[in-house]
Amino acid sequence: MNASARSRRATAACAAALALALSGCGAGAGSGDGAVSLGFVNGGDTEFHTCLQASVKDTADARDAKLYTANSHQNPGTELSNIEDMISRDVDALIVQTVNVDALKGDIAKARSANIPIFLTSVVTDDPSDILGAVVVDLAQVGELDAGFVEKDAAGGQVEVGVIAGAPGAASDLLVNGFTKALPDNAKVVANQPGMFNAAKAQDVAENMIQAHPKLRYAFVANEEMAFGALKAFQAAGADVKIVTVNGTDHGLAAVKDGRFAATVANSAMTTGKIAVTNTISLLDKKKTDKIAMTPISLITADNVSSAPQYCSAGAKKS
Structure with a gap:
């Protein structure tokens, strides 16, 4: 595509952005004719999603790429609408953190019909x-x-284990x-219930879990935000349940260091967004x-907490 064509498309895209009222038309400081335009459709509102988007934005700015963002809030229907909105902006490529892998078929078909490639996180x-x-975790x-x-x-030893999942589909499954x-x-897994990636919901699930299974020894919780909710429930019940979880955020690492969590698996959202x-x-x-790249992961316990990678860019703010 020549520079004048890109310029016309960029103008049209910004006009569409105002009409669609998503997140606005954002350009890097050095962008101009010939700048690549990217759409990022985020899947939810957890700290992972917030940090992922911050990294995508920071890296796009550093590469002088125009970036448009939208959030599907864990709704597959909203995700498809966001894909359609990004297609109307005529972006060069779409980066998608999907809500549900089952939703991807329709998303990819829509984008392919518009000759817009999709990159998945x-x-x-x-x-x-x-x-x-x-880029795959x-x-x-x-x-x-x-x-x-x-x-x-x-x-x-014979032990009982509880599972607090996230939202059904995609990452949690x-x-x-x-x-x-x-x-x-x-x-033995004695309970497996979704916490919907919500700390308050996870706390409710954990309360019910420990009441039904007072001998519960371990709990696997599908992200650290929910793990903190589960921790409140276990502490209130006076239960000594060892929590193993996922992410490697600053708060999560602090909880591993002081023993509130037994372990977490670090997988940096900042690294994923950058890649x-x-x-x-x-x-x-x-x-x-590499068409399919991998985000490094590592088990973090109190013994190696200092080796965990940075999870989120310093300027990122949790919404």
Whole structure:
């Protein structure tokens, strides 16, 4: 596409942005004719999503890329509407943190029909030929790492384990399946309920869980925000339940360090966002780049908490 065409498209895109009233038309300081335009459709409102978007924005700004953002708030229907809105802006590529992997089929079909490639964060489709690329957190392995902690810590003893999942679909299912399948035979899952990635909901789930299973020894919680809600419930009940969780935020690491959480699996949202934008632009430019990249993960306990990667950019603000 030549510079004048890009200029016309950028003007039209900004006009569409005002009409659609999503997040506005944002340009990097050095952007102008020839700047790449990206759409980012975020899936929810957890700290992960907030930090991911902050990293996407920071990296886009650093690359002089125009960025448009929208949030699907865990609703697959809203996600499809956001995809359609981004298509109307005629962006060069879409970066999508999906609400539910089942929603992706329709999203990809819509974008493909408009000749706009999709780059995925956190998950990848069964057939990656339909997408530009992805940066993937091996969520099954994240669950496996937490299960490995339980196996080692239980040391062969018969223990009861509870699971507080997130929202059904996408990340939560992969995390929970990875965790439960990797547990040893001596660790029995006695409860598995969704906390919907909401701390208050997770607290309610944990209250019910500990009442029904007073011998509960471990709880796997699908993110640290929910883990703090579960912690309140367990503490109020006077229950000594070891919490293993996911993310590696500053608050989560502090809880691991002082023993409130037994372990977490660090997977930096900042790193995921940085890879997403960098690889999207490189793949658009036909540069040699891994189509499917991996976000590094690591099990963090009190013994190695100082080695955890930075989770979120310093300027990011939780919405």
